Amino acid sequence: MNFEYDETEQMLADSVHRFMDDTAGMEKARADAALDKGYSADSWNTCAEMGWLAAPFAEENGGFGLGAVGSMIVEEALGKGLSPLPYLTSVVFSGKILEQLGEAVEDLLEGVISGEKVLSIALHETGKGYGYETPSTTATLQNGEWVVNGAKSNVVSAGAADGFIVSATVDGDGFGLFYVEAGEVAANIREINLVDNRRAGHISFVAAKAARLDEGNGLEIFDNALDEVLIAAASENLGAMQAAFDQTLEYAKIRKQFGKELGKFQVLQHRLVDMSIKVEEARSIIMAAAMALKEGHEDAKSLSRAAWVQSLWSGRHVGEEAIQIHGGIGMTDELEIGDFVKRINANELLFGIPMHHIERYNTLMA
């Protein structure tokens, strides 16, 4: 049992945090979101050069073998920096699906790790909430080739992606995972802004040529990848809530009303202490979940869900309190506080509300 970073982990944390401190933050994130891709290609290249994209993958697959601990460390910094970089969707979600598939997708995984390819996940369908297991999108074999038909919504970084991993229902064979090159759907992507400076797209797949990725075990592959995605996304929430808390604490020390700093009022002292506890609870369970998954503990799956749900409870509490304790100024677009709140909320909606994951947690613990 050891919750301290080792030398490699510390180096990774230091370098990615330093990079975020120098290059990220609200102004930059907003400007980057308005770029063609919705993020800075330069920053992405730096991530690749520094090896951050390789951090979570096994050494035999060209990674640094840090597993979920690696993606956790990188994501915390991205959350703090409000970064719109497609790390979660391309590296963690797509990468962790590909990593389970072996040689057939070697080139794709190599592209993801080197940063040359950016992939995204086409999962959500309008009006279906979190009913992932039964996509309305279909995949059928035509003359020996797979084609995908259907509409996916809120596909993160859709406009910048080189390809999509698409969930679809296979005739007579249930849930399947497919790979579709961006060129197949280029004309059918409607880009939108997410609430938090990330871009996404609604995509119609019209007889889009596809390659099947799974062998009937798509749900299992998907669920395994989700274990790490949830921890990484929880860590992004952690970065955001830690920063929102830090800024609120700072503000409480300088803002004066009734002749005193806000932080001198006992009511607010207690509230700030509660916020700090929420952050620490989230941090602890996220670290534990990342280690459990990396080390292959048997309760890794339930811990991943637990870490995710705690990050949402903590994130919501900290975010709402951060706005409240700032007062009117907390409601303005000029502070980073609102952007942290939006990032945490967007992640919640994209990766699933507590109720959804608690259902899964119930079955895992039963």
Place this chain on the structure above:
Amino acid sequence: MDLAFSPEDLQFYEHVRDTLAANLPADIEEKERLGQRLSKEDMLRWQDVLAANNWLAAGWPAEYGGPGFNATRRYLFEQAYGSLYAPPPVQFGITMVGPVIYNYANQEQKDRFLPAIRENKVWWCQGYSEPGAGSDLASLKTKAVRDGDHYVVNGQKTWTTWAHWADWMFCLVKTDTTCKPQAGISFLLIDMKTPGITIRPIKTIDGDHEVNEVFLENVRVPVENLIGEEGAGWGYGKALLEHERFIMSGSARSRRNLKELRKQVAANSPFAQEISRLEIQLRALEFLELRLLSTMNAGGNPGPRASALKIRGTEIAQAISRLRLEMLGPDAVGVSQGFMEADGSLPAGPAEAAMAMPTYLNLRKLTIWGGSNEIQRMVMAKATLGL
């Protein structure tokens, strides 16, 4: 004790609801239902309907041209109104400056300002808060110095809701800096067209422009725009805040919104649990509201206990907006419609999803403004618990 309203009162409720429903323009109702923003013109159009029934200044006594509802009718009016997707009227004229004017102004001022408020002719904004004076309003610094038959006003107001649409602003200003802070504050009415006023928009986290900074530089305000006595403005302003609190529970709107959520889920859905949890809290609040009303009908004064309505009403309204987001799930993660998307189009998906996140973000204001919930709790601690 008797839980039911009288048949006459219930008839009144139905009459208000049916009349408002019959006259509510379909486009405005649709915007309100989807949580979309209303233009100034939309608001004025709807308030004209209210004014035509003399229901704009619904809380005013008959002697000042209002409908003269008793406390029960006033409550039922709010309930009937809040059950519809009708935009709430702009409060600044009718529940804020109006009562100050009819309680404390001279006859000439009453004649000049009250009819225009009642008839939806003038848009008012509230110039209280300043960068350094929020919860601690008495520390405000905007100064008004007497110069012949004018006050010369210098300073800055902030968070001024709809200053950019307003014709007039009621303002707390410092006329005496030598005495205790509260004693040097006066209540001044300022025509927004007066030279020296600059308005700077503040964009909020929901992407909207509702609030503003208002800079006042050598703004000359005729002395006849002072309400009551110089230095007595704090008392007027405070009385007004108490007035505000009773209608701040927003329980009728919360009920309407919960009803809408209930329609969308099966009884065995886990969301139904959450809806019921909030609905039970809301019902407790509604009956607390009725008990305070009953105190008033019996000639009592609910006083600072009314703060409880503001505290719980705003917390419940926020929780409902939060639940709505969760029920919409990923469909609510995109933005649209004035919220960063330039072409004003809605994203694919249920139309009501588009504004769920902006609404959730916007409603964070409920616990901050109108006397923050922390300040309300302090009022209750002191005045109702004797702490």
